[in-house]
Amino acid sequence: MITNPSEMGDDKRDVGVSTLGTSGRITKREQHGAMVVDVGGEFDVGNASALREALVHAARDHERIVLDLSNTTYLDSSTIALILSCSREAQMKRADLRIVAPVDSRARRVFAISGIESSLSLFDAIDDALPSA
Amino acid sequence: MTDVASRQSGGEPRASEARSRVLLVDDREENLTALRAILEPLQVPTREARSGEEALRALLEEEFALILLDVDMPHMNGFQTAELIKQHPRTADIPIIFLTAFDEPLARAGEGYSFGAVDYIAKPYDPFVLLSKVRAFLDLYDKNMLLARQAKQLERHVEELRLSRAALADAQRIANLGSWEYDPSSGRIRASRQFHDIFGEPRDNPLPPAAELFSRLRLDRDGRRGDVVLHTATRSNFDAELTRPDGTSRHVVVHVERRPDALQMIGTIQDVTEQLEARRALDEVMRALEHEREVVQVFQDAAATPLAARVPQVQICYWYQPAEAAVVGGDWYDVIGLGNGEILLVIGDVAGHGLPAASAMAELRTALRVLSMRETRPRRIVDELDRFIHIMRPGVFVTMLLLRFDPRSGTCTQANAGHPPLAELGRDGVTFHEGAVGPPLGIALGSRPDEHSFVLAPEQTLVMYTDGLVERRGQPFDDGLLRLARCLSTLAPDCASLAQDLVSASTEEDLRDDVAVLTLHRLAATSDFATTVPADAREVAQLRRSARAWLESFDGGKTETEDALLALSEIVTNACIHAYPLGTTGTVTVEAHVDDAHVDFRVLDQGEWRAPREGEGGRGLRMAQRIASEMSIEPLDAGTVVTIRCPLRARPVVGDA
Numbered sequence: 110m111i112t113n114p115s116e117m118g119d120d121k122r123d124v125g126v127s128t129l130g131t132s133g134r135i136t137k138r139e140q141h142g143a144m145v146v147d148v149g150g151e152f153d154v155g156n157a158s159a160l161r162e163a164l165v166h167a168a169r170d171h172e173r174i175v176l177d178l179s180n181t182t183y184l185d186s187s188t189i190a191l192i193l194s195c196s197r198e199a200q201m202k203r204a205d206l207r208i209v210a211p212v213d214s215r216a217r218r219v220f221a222i223s224g225i226e227s228s229l230s231l232f233d234a235i236d237d238a239l240p241s242a
Numbered sequence: 243m244t245d246v247a248s249r250q251s252g253g254e255p256r257a258s259e260a261r262s263r264v265l266l267v268d269d270r271e272e273n274l275t276a277l278r279a280i281l282e283p284l285q286v287p288t289r290e291a292r293s294g295e296e297a298l299r300a301l302l303e304e305e306f307a308l309i310l311l312d313v314d315m316p317h318m319n320g321f322q323t324a325e326l327i328k329q330h331p332r333t334a335d336i337p338i339i340f341l342t343a344f345d346e347p348l349a350r351a352g353e354g355y356s357f358g359a360v361d362y363i364a365k366p367y368d369p370f371v372l373l374s375k376v377r378a379f380l381d382l383y384d385k386n387m388l389l390a391r392q393a394k395q396l397e398r399h400v401e402e403l404r405l406s407r408a409a410l411a412d413a414q415r416i417a418n419l420g421s422w423e424y425d426p427s428s429g430r431i432r433a434s435r436q437f438h439d440i441f442g443e444p445r446d447n448p449l450p451p452a453a454e455l456f457s458r459l460r461l462d463r464d465g466r467r468g469d470v471v472l473h474t475a476t477r478s479n480f481d482a483e484l485t486r487p488d489g490t491s492r493h494v495v496v497h498v499e500r501r502p503d504a505l506q507m508i509g510t511i512q513d514v515t516e517q518l519e520a521r522r523a524l525d526e527v528m529r530a531l532e533h534e535r536e537v538v539q540v541f542q543d544a545a546a547t548p549l550a551a552r553v554p555q556v557q558i559c560y561w562y563q564p565a566e567a568a569v570v571g572g573d574w575y576d577v578i579g580l581g582n583g584e585i586l587l588v589i590g591d592v593a594g595h596g597l598p599a600a601s602a603m604a605e606l607r608t609a610l611r612v613l614s615m616r617e618t619r620p621r622r623i624v625d626e627l628d629r630f631i632h633i634m635r636p637g638v639f640v641t642m643l644l645l646r647f648d649p650r651s652g653t654c655t656q657a658n659a660g661h662p663p664l665a666e667l668g669r670d671g672v673t674f675h676e677g678a679v680g681p682p683l684g685i686a687l688g689s690r691p692d693e694h695s696f697v698l699a700p701e702q703t704l705v706m707y708t709d710g711l712v713e714r715r716g717q718p719f720d721d722g723l724l725r726l727a728r729c730l731s732t733l734a735p736d737c738a739s740l741a742q743d744l745v746s747a748s749t750e751e752d753l754r755d756d757v758a759v760l761t762l763h764r765l766a767a768t769s770d771f772a773t774t775v776p777a778d779a780r781e782v783a784q785l786r787r788s789a790r791a792w793l794e795s796f797d798g799g800k801t802e803t804e805d806a807l808l809a810l811s812e813i814v815t816n817a818c819i820h821a822y823p824l825g826t827t828g829t830v831t832v833e834a835h836v837d838d839a840h841v842d843f844r845v846l847d848q849g850e851w852r853a854p855r856e857g858e859g860g861r862g863l864r865m866a867q868r869i870a871s872e873m874s875i876e877p878l879d880a881g882t883v884v885t886i887r888c889p890l891r892a893r894p895v896v897g898d899a
């Protein structure tokens with residue numbers, strides 16, 4: 110539930126964890142100058158607004174945001190809609206929103222089902238999405 | 243019961259102050275505002291402090307049920323504040339929830355525990371989790387207050403009883419019986435010394451006329467003056483109240499009879515004041531004991547309502563049987579949903595009887611529910627609870643068996659702290675899962691054996707019980723287990739009243755100890771599923787979880803199963819949002835059926851179908867359509883039914899784990 114600080118490198122700083130009921134959790138950390146929003150568990154119409162808040166909040170102080178969906182076990186159309194709108198907003202503000210969704214991940218599968226893969230800036234792994242150290 | 247009373251070291255709890263108060267400590271105004279908003283639904287009075295120093299002042303002025311304490315404050319931080327709070331006997335027992343926004347939350351939490359704090363929560367916190375934790379602690383506090391009051395009252399009654407018994411003994415020794423003779427012709431009475439004493443007349447003086455003496459009596463029966471006794475014709479007894487010349491009053495029993503050969507009347511008078519008072523005090527103590535039993539019953543009734551939501555793949559039975567004698571024990575059971583689809587089954591036995599055991603039981607049950615919100619490994623929960631007892635309830639001894647169960651795979655993980663072994667009933671008879679048994683809780687902190695895992699096959703049943711079921715005075719414990727095995731083997735594993743039947747079958751004589759039994763039967767996988775939920779988008783997650791729990795029993799492939807659940811959720815979400823216009827309520831019903839290669843869902847609502855606007859709702863339906871191999875939307879007279887068929891990986895295996 111909580112990222113173990115000892116597993117993090119020197120340039121990572123855990124800045125907050127929030128759990129959303131028993132279903133979803135959002136962890137934010139700074140890494141290589143980017144704000145990494147790590148999203149675990151289930152997100153649907155009932156709790157997607159928390160994800161929007163986290164992204165909006167992250168965008169306030171950072172130009173580079175990495176949305177890590179590697180550990181997202183469920184996401185639905187309302188989560189997709191919100192990721193799309195955040196991605197569009199980021200483009201308009203010339204901010205950089207990168208999305209990590211490994212090939213076998215649930216997120217990649219749902220992006221494929223909803224046919225929006227091509228409109229997002231998708232990465233297979235967190236290391237690919239981060240600017241090189 | 244003294245341990246209950248002394249826990250309220252702040253002195254006599256005041257009944258008028260039944261509302262528990264919460265102290266919010268944070269140096270930042272916006273955080274206090276947020277906390278106030280989160281706790282608003284609880285409707286509890288709060289007080290705010292903007293520094294550790296201010297918090298300590300508040301604690302001196304008022305009593306609090308709970309402290310929410312920000313860790314990161316200037317001057318005196320949360321941990322330093324907590325240390326001071328814990329040092330003061332008046333405030334040492336108040337639970338603290340640390341609020342921390344900082345990195346290393348786990349290390350900090352450890353630091354928190356060394357002060358005897360009860361919990362911590364990391365910022366930004368989930369309002370729901372915070373609210374649940376606060377509610378759990380307030381609940382606990384209220385129960386403790388109630389128990390402390392009951393315990394005080396009971397102590398008072400027991401003291402009264404002791405005094406009354408002494409008085410009764412004195413009264414009997416003195417034998418307050420006076421005898422008298424009455425001559426109606428003279429209207430005078432001749433009487434013994436005790437008669438003088440009872441009437442409060444000096445022994446050496448002549449007595450006043452009989453009518454005057456007896457008119458000082460007032461008969462209990464009809465309130466008439468006592469001189470009517472002198473005109474009675476038959477042998478009779480009268481209860482009466484005597485008012486003496488000095489104004490004091492006594493309760494007396496007057497016995498009269500008329501000599502058959504003469505007109506003279508003889509009788510006795512007995513002062514029963516002390517006896518009556520003793521009897522009254524005894525009655526009151528009996529009422530108090532009965533009241534204690536009722537209070538304990540409240541706890542046991544609460545214990546009889548486990549937490550967990552219904553789990554479709556299992557049948558759970560439970561039964562609590564109080565001892566026949568008027569003592570109540572500390573047995574309890576609980577079933578807690580762990581959020582990931584698994585459930586935690588608990589059976590425990592707090593040593594001792596009556597209010598102390600029941601109150602400790604209630605407290606441990608709440609603590610365990612709180613602990614299970616962030617720790618799901620049985621052994622770790624046992625460790626944490628042990629620590630809780632050492633800090634919060636030293637002197638309490640508990641045996642406990644924790645079993646984590648995954649309804650999809652049947653995987654069981656048990657940790658046993660000095661409790662009788664788990665029994666399994668199935669086609670091959672009865673077996674015991676001995677596992678590794680650690681010491682009971684409350685003995686000594688230290689290493690415990692590892693938890694033990696096994697798989698419960700479908701149609702098998704696990705039986706958890708307290709020792710009252712198997713222990714018989716003067717018989718070896720193993721004989722009890724043999725008797726239990728014999729008894730169990732006569733019962734059906736899928737019986738819907740298994741727990742109750744087991745208790746009545748194995749306790750033929752009077753129960754000396756209370757008994758709790760909790761059973762878990764794993765059902766054979768069924769190919770049908772149906773449920774009805776309120777048409778509220780927030781319910782969709784719960785619906786999906788129960789549908790997932792059902793669908794995962796079939797080996798339909800992880801991706802296919804999740805796709806099907808996504809399609810179902812989108813249709814249900816659509817029904818919740820679009821069938822019922824804002825402000826109206828209704829329900830959505832889901833029926834499902836699995837065959838070799840598909841799962842079919844029917845989603846019914848009674849609302850007005852409106853085509854979703856382009857955007858969110860439209861996308862959801864399109865996604866469902868892409869997943870489904872077939873999909874239809876039919877309007878009904880009232881409502882809409884959506885039918886979809888989703889592919890699964892071929893050949894699902896039904897049943898066996």
